[in-house]
Amino acid sequence: MESPSNIVEIRRVSKCYHRGDLVVPVLTDITFDIARGEFLAIMGPSGSGKSTLLNLMAGIDRLDTGSILVDDTDITTLSETELASWRSSSVGFIFQFYNLIPVLTAFENVELPLHLTGLSKKERREHVEAALRMVSLTERMDHSPSQLSGGEQQRVAIARAIVTDPLILVADEPTGDLDRKSAADVLDLMERLNRELNKTIIMVTHDPHAAGRAHLIRHLEKGEFIP
Amino acid sequence: MAVPLSYSFRSLWARRLTTFLTASGMALVVFVFATVLMLAAGLQKTLVQTGSYRNVIVLRQGATSEVDSGIERGKAAVVETLPGIAVDQSGETVLAKEVVVLITLPKKAGGTSNVIIRGIGKRSFALRPQVKLIQGRMPRFGTPEVAVGSSLVKRFKGLTLGSTISDSVRNWRIVGIMDAGNTAFSSEIWGDAEQVMQGFRRPVYSVVIFRMRDSAALDAMKSLIEDDPRLTLQAKRETAFYLDQSEMMAKFLTILGISLTIIFSLGAVIGAMITMHSAVANRVREIGTLRALGFQRRGILMSFLAESVFLGLIGGCMGIFFASFMQLITISTVNFQSLAELAFKFTLTPSVFFKSLAFALIMGLIGGVLPAFRASRLNIVDSLRTS
Ligand SMILES: Nc1ncnc2c1ncn2[C@@H]1O[C@H](COP(=O)(O)OP(=O)(O)OP(=O)(O)O)[C@@H](O)[C@H]1O
Numbered sequence: 004m005e006s007p008s009n010i011v012e013i014r015r016v017s018k019c020y021h022r023g024d025l026v027v028p029v030l031t032d033i034t035f036d037i038a039r040g041e042f043l044a045i046m047g048p049s050g051s052g053k054s055t056l057l058n059l060m061a062g063i064d065r066l067d068t069g070s071i072l073v074d075d076t077d078i079t080t081l082s083e084t085e086l087a088s089w090r091s092s093s094v095g096f097i098f099q100f101y102n103l104i105p106v107l108t109a110f111e112n113v114e115l116p117l118h119l120t121g122l123s124k125k126e127r128r129e130h131v132e133a134a135l136r137m138v139s140l141t142e143r144m145d146h147s148p149s150q151l152s153g154g155e156q157q158r159v160a161i162a163r164a165i166v167t168d169p170l171i172l173v174a175d176e177p178t179g180d181l182d183r184k185s186a187a188d189v190l191d192l193m194e195r196l197n198r199e200l201n202k203t204i205i206m207v208t209h210d211p212h213a214a215g216r217a218h219l220i221r222h223l224e225k226g227e228f229i230p
Numbered sequence: 231m232a233v234p235l236s237y238s239f240r241s242l243w244a245r246r247l248t249t250f251l252t253a254s255g256m257a258l259v260v261f262v263f264a265t266v267l268m269l270a271a272g273l274q275k276t277l278v279q280t281g282s283y284r285n286v287i288v289l290r291q292g293a294t295s296e297v298d299s300g301i302e303r304g305k306a307a308v309v310e311t312l313p314g315i316a317v318d319q320s321g322e323t324v325l326a327k328e329v330v331v332l333i334t335l336p337k338k339a340g341g342t343s344n345v346i347i348r349g350i351g352k353r354s355f356a357l358r359p360q361v362k363l364i365q366g367r368m369p370r371f372g373t374p375e376v377a378v379g380s381s382l383v384k385r386f387k388g389l390t391l392g393s394t395i396s397d398s399v400r401n402w403r404i405v406g407i408m409d410a411g412n413t414a415f416s417s418e419i420w421g422d423a424e425q426v427m428q429g430f431r432r433p434v435y436s437v438v439i440f441r442m443r444d445s446a447a448l449d450a451m452k453s454l455i456e457d458d459p460r461l462t463l464q465a466k467r468e469t470a471f472y473l474d475q476s477e478m479m480a481k482f483l484t485i486l487g488i489s490l491t492i493i494f495s496l497g498a499v500i501g502a503m504i505t506m507h508s509a510v511a512n513r514v515r516e517i518g519t520l521r522a523l524g525f526q527r528r529g530i531l532m533s534f535l536a537e538s539v540f541l542g543l544i545g546g547c548m549g550i551f552f553a554s555f556m557q558l559i560t561i562s563t564v565n566f567q568s569l570a571e572l573a574f575k576f577t578l579t580p581s582v583f584f585k586s587l588a589f590a591l592i593m594g595l596i597g598g599v600l601p602a603f604r605a606s607r608l609n610i611v612d613s614l615r616t617s
């Protein structure tokens with residue numbers, strides 16, 4: 004059987020938050036697919052549910068109804084433990100504030116997800132060096148995050164996201180904390196990952212420049228996609 | 231599969247002042263804990279070294295110490311003639327009939343304390359080769375002369391060569407100072423047994439001590455003495471006797487030490503808990519990140535527990551380090567069993583070392599449980615949102 008052309012299939016997903024007695028609907032009956040190798044940007048006003056949708060696809064949040072298939076795995080049926088190990092092999096995270104571990108060096112930060120694999124120390128080193136080469140930071144690998152600029156930290160974070168060769172990369176406002184130049188570098192890098200390594204990237208952003216780099220832009224408003 | 235340990239100890243290093251202060255609190259408790267155990271170990275070591283494996287001590291049946299034992303002259307004479315007792319070059323049995331009494335002497339530090347006067351026989355020194363004369367000469371038999379243990383000279387008033395110790399009946403002249411290393415004999419006064427018995431109006435000996443010809447023949451010697459209905463005496467190997475002597479005191483000290491430190495340790499555990507709690511609170515986003523990357527709840531739990539146990543390890547090492555200096559100090563206390571003053575040193579044995587370290591690690595573990603549990607239960611999305 005050939006692998007399906009859609010890597011993510013979102014089927015009738017709804018989710019609401021509870022504030023006291025109040026039920027706040029965040030996503031209502033969302034259905035859509037993301038093609039393999041896609042570079043998708045999700046835009047929309049603040050509070051429209053972009054991050055929530057991204058978190059659901061990344062398996063760090065739970066939906067109320069519906070189902071999400073990633074590479075034919077229905078992640079909504081996985082247990083907490085199964086979901087964690089699924090994330091470790093299938094999802095690469097790029098955060099707005101990089102979220103590097105401050106007490107670890109760039110190398111160790113990139114190596115972190117590999118501790119969840121069965122790789123030997125030597126194999127881990129090879130993977131980390133390859134990932135750092137990809138983001139052109141090999142010579143900074145012994146630096147701690149505080150010794151790196153924002154743009155460099157985000158590139159280390161991208162190396163960490165790709166080091167396990169995940170199915171999808173999810174990025175929530177990856178350029179939200181960066182100046183124009185660093186943002187452009189990070190976007191160049193993401194484009195390259197998509198083009199050269201055929202990585203599927205799902206990016207939430209407010210920034211039209213960032214969204215302009217994507218192949219496809221979807222707009223979310225009040226928990227629903229608008230055409 | 232686990233969060234690397236380097237994450238735990240680098241995080242401790244990153245907030246080293248807090249780490250140091252928290253560890254210091256734990257170190258203090260470990261210090262007290264180790265010191266009390268070292269006290270008990272020192273006491274035990276002193277008393278055990280006092281005994282000799284080849285010697286047998288004979289006491290009245292039911293007596294638990296030399297002071298409350300009594301052996302009539304006739305019975306002592308029977309013991310003297312038993313087979314199996316070692317004989318020296320001059321053909322005489324290596325045996326001493328001794329009497330042990332307590333006298334009260336003024337201490338240099340103020341107050342008074344009980345001291346053992348041991349009335350000795352001709353072979354008493356031969357039976358305890360560790361007892362050596364370091365000044366003056368041996369007390370002569372038939373005279374009220376005595377030799378004083380070196381620990382007593384340090385701690386009691388007026389115990390110098392040539393001076394006298396007065397009690398109601400007799401003046402005891404100090405003609406020698408003896409040293410018996412780290413044993414109970416360093417805290418005793420020795421003089422002629424007949425003189426001591428007259429001076430203190432004691433008609434009976436306290437103990438009979440002899441060396442066995444064959445140190446493995448204890449059971450045979452024991453049954454010879456204990457199975458004879460005329461004697462109503464008991465025989466023990468000297469090492470076992472002194473070990474028993476230290477048991478009650480060592481137990482008391484250990485129980486005292488443990489109850490004391492358990493109370494103190496509450497403070498240190500709460501300190502560790504607060505430190506770990508704020509460590510978790512300050513690293514919520516890091517925890518969320520680790521969870522998103524795929525680390526399991528269990529992994530986060532273990533990571534923070536490890537951090538807390540490291541904290542305990544640091545505190546434990548600090549506490550034991552400082553406690554080890556206590557070994558330079560000699561202290562004296564009243565031994566419950568003999569009621570006499572006894573000088574000994576704090577002794578850091580491997581057992582005390584490992585117990586103290588385990589105690590520190592357990593403190594760290596207990597302090598870390600709640601914060602680590604909280605860290606492992608954090609909601610991923612919420613923790614990633616915090617700044
Ligand atoms: N844990 C929560 N508890 C209650 N409400 C929440 C929670 N998380 C999100 N919400 C609400 O859900 C809605 C959607 O949130 P979400 O973070 O997905 O929005 P967003 O589109 O990413 O917004 P932004 O562009 O500001 O990041 C918002 O109204 C938000 O207040």
Ligand SMILES: [Mg+2]
Pocket residue numbers: 053054055175
């Ligand atoms: Mg958002």
